Amino acid sequence: MRLVVLGLSLSSSWGNGHATTFRALLSAYAARGHDIVFLERDVAWYRDQRDLADPDFCRLCFYDDLDDLARFTPEIAEADAVIVGSYVPEGVAVAHFVQQTAGGTTAFYDIDTPVTLAKLARGDFEYLSPEVIPGYDLYLSFTGGPTLDLLERRYASPAARALYCSVDPMLYRPLGGETRWDLSYLGTYSPDRQPALERLLIAPARALPDRRFVVAGPQYPAGIAWPPNVERIEHLPPAEHAAFYSASRFTLNVTRADMIAAGWSPSVRLFEAAACATPIVSDIWEGLDAIFAPGSEIILATGTADVIAALARTDAGTIGRQAQTRVLAEHTAAIRAGQLETYFNEAKTSANPLTMTTAA
Template structure:
């Protein structure tokens, strides 16, 4: 296939999880023999923080605005499939342009499905509007479970399919070395995640002054009262993620409120940490049991006491190894690329059948 992807960012992982998701997926998709053009809006906050300006697995091009995007009309028109991602600047206008121009299958890849649906419910059409959803042949959703039925029945998607994040095992693997932290957390600051981070990391750090903790990620307010045994790393590029996880006895997963409400929304950080055989302590949401088995592949925690008990466990290595085994069997980028290919072919065949029926 020749595909065009219009995504938030491929070039910069600063402050977003989209770049690492796209990198793993598209690298594996290209390995299946497909040709990929990634179009990224050239914005200053990513331009100044690029850590992958020239990917080997696809062609990466930048555009300044909607008018500049029009110079890629031939590529979009001739592609077998065009995928528009969530949080693309002026995403509704981009979608309208794609639907007017594209000759192949069109798909929306929502890496933020619960956030998207919450925005639609309050009339916030920042990057997707209800009117555009039925126009996409395929809705690829970060979230599975009941949300897929909602997208089809309520919003009129012809085909809503789960396409979870994934991990590249070549980039995320155990590196050995000394353990630096008893519990780590990797994530950009989010107001709705912060209370959980307080409960599941900061309070345990206060209660266990002889243990070491770390929080890595940008945009945390200056007025947070970090305990002295909590290290801070402002930004950690993907090239350093595996070393970060490998230096952690446990790592923490904290989920945004909209994603907890929807359930079935595994973060890419879950798969990346597990691929490094780092045992995970996670907050609780519907569907997490379909990803990892609680107690043997992951530790679920609702309060500070649960985290303290987890840190004191002696079977950390076994939990990490079991989670790694699950991820390598079910959630690698190669597996996800195969799913993407199947979904695009299914949508393309359905569209062709509809067109033939209409013509008849």
């Protein structure tokens, strides 16, 4: 299969979770024998922070604007499938171009589904609008559960399918070494996540001055009062994630408000940490128990006391290993690439009446 992907970024993981998601998925998809071209808008904030300029699993090309994107008309027209990702600049115009040009299956890969739906509900069509959704053969959603029915029923998607994030176990695995922190958190600043971070990490740090904590990620405001025992790392490139998790006795997962409301929205950080056998303390949302078993594969927390109790547990190693086993069985990039291939084959069959008649 020839696949063209227009995504937010593959070259830079700075301030976004899209790059690591695309890297894991597309690397595994290429390993299945497919040819991939990734088209990325050349923007200054990623150009200056690139940590994968020359991937070995696809051809990475940059374009300046919509006019420049037209250079890739032959690739898009001749591809067996074309994916447009969420948060692609001028995504609605890109959708129109792709749907008018592509000769194969078209798909929208929403790595931010609950955020997208909240934007659509308030008339914010930054990268997707209701009128282009029916024009995509597939809506590949970061969120599963009831959201898939909503996408088909309310927004007329021909086929909404869950395509959760995943992890490459060759890159994310236990590295051993010294434990540096009792509780870590890796994530870009988000105003709607900050109250939970205050409750589940900063407040425990104040209550446990002898414990060590760390928050890694960019864009945190200068005015945050970090306790002395909370270390700050401004940016942590993917190559250092496994070492970060391996040096953490526990790690924290905090979910954005829109994703908590929708449920069924596992962050890529959950899978990455679990692949490193690092026990996870997480906030609570519907569908999480379908990803990890509470108590034995993940620890759930609603407040500061829950985190303090978690840090006192002596079975951290067991929890981490059981989560790792679950991830390796269900959430690797190889498994996700197989799901994507199945979705494309189903969409191709559905779009071909002759094939459907023959199969019947």
